[in-house]
Amino acid sequence: MIRIEKLHKSYPIGKDSLHVLKGIDLHIKEGEFVSIMGSSGSGKSTLLNIVGLLDIHDEGEYYLNGQLIKDLNEKKAAILRNKFLGFVFQSFNLISYKTALENVALPLYYKGMNRKERLKVALDYLDKVGLKDWASHLPNELSGGQKQRVAIARALVTNPKVVLADEPTGALDTTTTDSVMDLLKDINDEGMTVFVITHEEEVAEQTKRIVRLRDGVIISDTLTKAAKAQ
Amino acid sequence: MKFLFDSDTWQEIYGSIRKNKVRTGITIIGVLWGIFLLVVLLGAARGLENSFNKAFGNFATNSVFVWTQSTDTPFKGFQKGRRFRLNMKDIQVLKSEYADKIKLLAPRNQTMNLIIKDFKSGSFKVSGDFPVLDQIQKKKLIYGRFLNQNDITSSAKVTVISEDIYKQLFEKDEMPIGENIKINSINYKVIGVYEPSNTIDFDGDTAYIPFSTFKKVYNTANNIDWMMITANDGIDIEQMESDVLLTLKNLHKVHPEDDRAFGSVNLGKEIAKFTGFLTGMQFLTWFVGIATLIAGVFAIGNILLITVKERTKEIGIRRALGATPKSIRQQIILESVFLTTVAGMIGIILGATVLMIIDKFFGQGEDATLVNPTVNIPIILAAFTTLVVLGTLIGLIPAHMATVVKPIEALREE
Numbered sequence: 001m002i003r004i005e006k007l008h009k010s011y012p013i014g015k016d017s018l019h020v021l022k023g024i025d026l027h028i029k030e031g032e033f034v035s036i037m038g039s040s041g042s043g044k045s046t047l048l049n050i051v052g053l054l055d056i057h058d059e060g061e062y063y064l065n066g067q068l069i070k071d072l073n074e075k076k077a078a079i080l081r082n083k084f085l086g087f088v089f090q091s092f093n094l095i096s097y098k099t100a101l102e103n104v105a106l107p108l109y110y111k112g113m114n115r116k117e118r119l120k121v122a123l124d125y126l127d128k129v130g131l132k133d134w135a136s137h138l139p140n141e142l143s144g145g146q147k148q149r150v151a152i153a154r155a156l157v158t159n160p161k162v163v164l165a166d167e168p169t170g171a172l173d174t175t176t177t178d179s180v181m182d183l184l185k186d187i188n189d190e191g192m193t194v195f196v197i198t199h200e201e202e203v204a205e206q207t208k209r210i211v212r213l214r215d216g217v218i219i220s221d222t223l224t225k226a227a228k229a230q
Numbered sequence: 231m232k233f234l235f236d237s238d239t240w241q242e243i244y245g246s247i248r249k250n251k252v253r254t255g256i257t258i259i260g261v262l263w264g265i266f267l268l269v270v271l272l273g274a275a276r277g278l279e280n281s282f283n284k285a286f287g288n289f290a291t292n293s294v295f296v297w298t299q300s301t302d303t304p305f306k307g308f309q310k311g312r313r314f315r316l317n318m319k320d321i322q323v324l325k326s327e328y329a330d331k332i333k334l335l336a337p338r339n340q341t342m343n344l345i346i347k348d349f350k351s352g353s354f355k356v357s358g359d360f361p362v363l364d365q366i367q368k369k370k371l372i373y374g375r376f377l378n379q380n381d382i383t384s385s386a387k388v389t390v391i392s393e394d395i396y397k398q399l400f401e402k403d404e405m406p407i408g409e410n411i412k413i414n415s416i417n418y419k420v421i422g423v424y425e426p427s428n429t430i431d432f433d434g435d436t437a438y439i440p441f442s443t444f445k446k447v448y449n450t451a452n453n454i455d456w457m458m459i460t461a462n463d464g465i466d467i468e469q470m471e472s473d474v475l476l477t478l479k480n481l482h483k484v485h486p487e488d489d490r491a492f493g494s495v496n497l498g499k500e501i502a503k504f505t506g507f508l509t510g511m512q513f514l515t516w517f518v519g520i521a522t523l524i525a526g527v528f529a530i531g532n533i534l535l536i537t538v539k540e541r542t543k544e545i546g547i548r549r550a551l552g553a554t555p556k557s558i559r560q561q562i563i564l565e566s567v568f569l570t571t572v573a574g575m576i577g578i579i580l581g582a583t584v585l586m587i588i589d590k591f592f593g594q595g596e597d598a599t600l601v602n603p604t605v606n607i608p609i610i611l612a613a614f615t616t617l618v619v620l621g622t623l624i625g626l627i628p629a630h631m632a633t634v635v636k637p638i639e640a641l642r643e644e
Contacts, residue, residue, distance in 0.1 A: 054637050098245060
C-alpha cells in the first residue's frame with residue numbers, strides 16, 4: 001500500500017538546511033495498523049506529511065497504492081489525497097461554521113458527489129462513529145472525543161486506502177483516548193490501513209506494528225503483542 | 231461554468247459569509263457607498279442640468295442685448311466720455327443690414343413710474359415695447375392678450391401688467407380687463423395680465439405699453455434705451471454680436487476699438503458658461519463616483535485578503551480533504567463577485583431611493599432646484615458591470631494568496 005525507499009527530506013533554515021529524514025525505508029501493506037513513534041524532532045511528522053502528499057520529498061521513492069509519487073502538482077495531489085487518503089489531526093481541524101454532518105460530507109463535496117447523496121453517506125459514517133444524534137451540532141458544541149470521532153468519520157467517508165492520523169489522541173484525556181483508539185482498531189479490523197503518529201507508548205501499544213524513528217532514521221520496526229496475539 | 235449553478239458552491243459561500251457577518255457587512259458598505267454616491271451625484275447633476283434647461287427654456291437662447299454707455303476713446307473730433315443714445319434709425323439699419331441673420335429685434339424704452347388705481351398705488355417699471363417682445367421672452371398670460379400691432383399703430387393707451395401689479399392694485403377676484411389704471415397720471419386700459427416668469431427674467435414686475443405710446447408720453451423722440459436681438463438658427467451669435475456692435479459704433483461715430491461705449495450681454499455665451507459649469511460638474515461627479523467605487527472594490531480585495539489570511543487553516547484543511555487549488559480560487563473569486571454584486575445592487579437601490587426623495591422635496595413645483603433627477607439605465611448597467619469586473623479582478627489577488635500557501639503550512643497555522 002505504502003512503499004518508501006531511501007527517502008530523504010531536508011528543510012532550509014536560514015542559510016543552512018536541516019536534514020530531517022535521512023534515508024527511510026518503510027513498507028506498509030494493506031490492512032496494517034502501524035504507529036510511528038518518536039520524540040519531537042525525530043521526523044515523524046515530516047514523514048506523515050510526505051506520506052499524506054502534503055509535502056514533497058527530496059530524494060528516494062514513494063509508491064502510494066503502487067503509484068510512484070513524483071512531480072505532483074497541487075491539483076494532482078489534491079485528487080490523490082481525496083481518493084486515497086483520510087486525515088485525522090491532533091487538533092481535529094473541523095470547520096467551525098459547519099455542522100458535524102457537513103464536516104463529514106466535505107471530502108465528498110470535493111469528490112463531486114451531489115449534496116443529497118453526500119449527506120446520506122456522511123450520516124451513515126456519523127452513525128458508524130456513534131454520533132448520528134449529533135449530526136446537526138456545530139464543532140464547538142461537541143466534546144474533544146466527539147470532535148475526533150467526527151474527524152475520523154470525515155477521514156473514512158471517501159472510503160480511502162489509508163487513514164493517516166497525526167497524534168489523534170494528543171488533545172484527549174485517557175478515557176476518550178481509549179474510545180478513539182478502539183474506533184481506529186475497529187476500522188482496521190474492517191480491513192482499512194491505518195497509519196498513526198504518536199509519542200504515547202500506550203497508544204502505540206494498541207496498534208499492530210511500531211516503527212520507531214530517531215533523528216531521521218528508523219531505529220526499530222517491531223510487531224506489538226496485539227499483533228502477535230492474533 | 232458549471233460550478234456557478236451548483237447549489238453546493240453557493241452553500242459554501244453562504245457558509246463563509248454567514249460566519250463573518252460583520253466583515254461582510256462592512257465590505258458591502260464600502261462598495262455600496264461608492265455606487266450609491268455615483269448614482270446620487272449623477273442624478274443630482276442631471277437634475278441641476280434639467281433645472282437650468284428649464285430656466286432658459288422659454289427664452290430664445292441665441293440672443294444679444296445691447297445698450298449704450300459712454301465712450302472712452304476720442305474719435306472724429308469727439309472727446310472721450312461722450313454719452314449718446316441708440317435710436318430707431320439704428321434699428322432700421324440693423325434690420326436691413328442683417329436681414330438674413332436677425333430673426334427678432336426688439337427696441338425698448340423703460341422707466342419707473344407711479345401707477346395708481348382708485349386709492350391704491352405702487353411704483354413699477356413701465357416698458358415701451360413692440361409685440362415682438364412676446365416672441366423673445368414668452369409671456370404667460372392669465373387674462374387678456376399681449377400688445378399687438380394695432381396698439382402700436384394707433385398709439386393706444388393700453389397696458390399689460392404683471393400678476394403682482396394686478397394683485398397690488400386690484401381687489402381680489404376683480405376682473406382687470408377693460409379697467410383703467412393711471413400711469414404717470416394718464417389713464418391706460420388694462421388689456422392683459424401675465425404670470426411672473428419662474429425662469430430668467432430681465433424685466434420683473436412691469437407694465438408693458440405700446441412703444442409708440444411710450445414715445446409720445448415720455449417724449450423720447452426716436453431714442454431707445456436698449457435692444458434685444460435674436461439671431462436665426464445656426465447663426466454664430468458671438469460673431470453677430472461683434473458685427474452688430476461694429477455697425478453701431480460706425481453709426482454713432484465711436485472708435486472701432488472702444489469697448490466701453492456699448493454694453494452688451496450675449497445670452498448664448500452666458501448659457502455656455504453654465505453649460506460648461508454643468509459639464510465640469512458632471513466630470514467631477516464621474517471622477518468622484520468612480521474613485522469611490524474603486525476604493526470600495528479595493529476595500530473588498532483588502533478584506534478578502536485578511537479573510538484569506540484568517541482562513542489559512544481552513545483552506546489548509548479543505549486542501550487536505552481534497553480541494554484543488556482551482557476550487558479554492560473559484561470560491562474566493564465568487565465570494566468577491568457575489569459581495570460586489572449584492573453591494574452594487576443595494577447601492578443602486580438606495581441611490582435611486584434617495585433620488586426619489588430628492589425629487590419629492592426639491593424636484594416638485596415651478597421653482598424646483600433639481601428637476602427630474604435621474605440616471606440613465608445604460609450608465610447604471612455600465613457602472614454595475616465595471617463593478618463586477620473589478621470585483622472579479624480584485625478577487626484574483628486573495629484567491630492567488632490562498633493557493634500559494636502550501637497546505638502543510640496552512641495546517642500548521644494556529
